[in-house]
Amino acid sequence: MTDHTAGKERRERLKALREAALHRPVLARHMDEGFTGRWSRRHWAHASLFATIGMLVAAIVPGLGKPLALERPHHAPRHSMALALPPLPIARLRGTEGDSWQVVRVERGQTLGELFEDLGVPASTMHAILAQPGAKDALRRLKPGTELAFDLPVNGTLRGFRYDRDATHRVEMAIAGGSVTQKVIERPTQTRTVVISGEVGKSLYRSARKQGLSAKAINTLTDEIFKYDIDFNEDVGAKDRFSVVVEQTWREGELVATSPVLAATFTAGGKLHSGFRFERNGKPEYFTAEGRPLKKSFIRMPIPYARLTSGFGSRRHPVLGRVRQHKGVDYAAGTGTPIMAAGDARVKFVGWKGGYGRVVQLDHGRGYTTLYAHMSRFGKFTAGQRVPQGAVIGYVGTSGLSTGPHLHYEFQINGVHRNPLSVTMPPPEPLSGAALTAFRSYTRTALSRIQEVEDVIYADAAPLKSDKAVASKDTPRKGGKSKA
Incomplete structure (x- = not known):
């Protein structure tokens, strides 16, 4: 059989198979009337479905549709080079003065001996420091937060020590060969008389602290000055206000000390109360604007929570x-x-x-x-x-x-x-004579300072005259602090 004959027979077999496939009964069940050369609505729907599936597969499968060459990561060439570290300063290597001061803040319950031991300073050095004039009294009882500075070079031998003796003096010690020398440096301070004012809000304590009043000053207001005239649990509302005069000591931009409350006013329920600190017979007390002691002669109930x-x-x-x-x-x-x-x-x-x-x-x-x-x-x-x-x-x-x-x-x-519950308690002795004259001069100054601040902070504030005066009931707009 020639190649031509064989090729003709193969073509005949393929044609017969194609004709048989086109006339199978199975395909007829899936076609309405066979393909007539025009696409029906069903054909278009099937084609759209297959095209959508194809696009989703291309989007989900990474790299599908991207040239193979793009899938290969491109690595930039890397180069390594050696860099010399900067040399330590000669002062650091030799341990010269001023290169290694360590400032330590005293924690609650911590002793001076523990601090020296933690830093590896021998007890003999600590005793030599305490032997200096005034050192033992200043360092015997350290308050939490006190800062001490140690000059410890790399060789570990203490070379210097400094601490603040008080708000205005710093002590610096030089230690060499077992001997200690010290010098006292005076640090300039500024004292300002300020008026701190605010409204009670949701909490007197939080509001006063926010305005800059210390916890001790707040306790003075509630437990000493106004405890006999104001029930701070029942009589005080959110719109009531307070003003306090104190002296603040500043050093290098830092507040280092605050005096006791010098004067205070408190408006509760529309009534103005005032108190002024004044020394009588060498003992500080708080008095009303008329010079009567705020502290009563007797406490009606000498036991709390009873x-x-x-x-x-x-x-x-x-x-x-x-x-x-x-x-x-x-x-x-x-x-x-x-x-x-x-x-x-x-x-x-x-x-x-x-x-x-x-x-x-x-x-x-x-x-x-x-x-x-x-x-x-x-x-x-x-x-x-x-x-x-x-x-x-x-x-x-x-x-x-x-x-x-x-x-x-x-x-x-x-x-x-x-009967302790009904007896008329004796009134405390008021100020009189020269003491009353000096007191009135002081109260006029304090009240004018408070009034100046409240005129700025509060709208339509009533003038402060005495404890019997009634303050304005207008709502305070905000709190504040001012120099007086």
């Missing part, structure tokens, strides 16, 4: 079971609750007194005495000592004829028992 359980007068004794005169009032409280002196006094008696148990009796002068009974233990005061108002003189207990821990409190005037 509950009145028995009043003054006739009652049946809970232990003896018979009716007798109750010469004081009883406050129930937990054992160990501190008991405060109701007023400035001299301790008259400390000890055991029959059914009263452990007793402290105070003599306040001018015929006034107070008695505190059933204590669990005494405070640090003994008979004959002076005790200030508010000092802790003992602790609640149940000694003597008692059914439970409580304080029995008595108040006497010229030896006659009076």
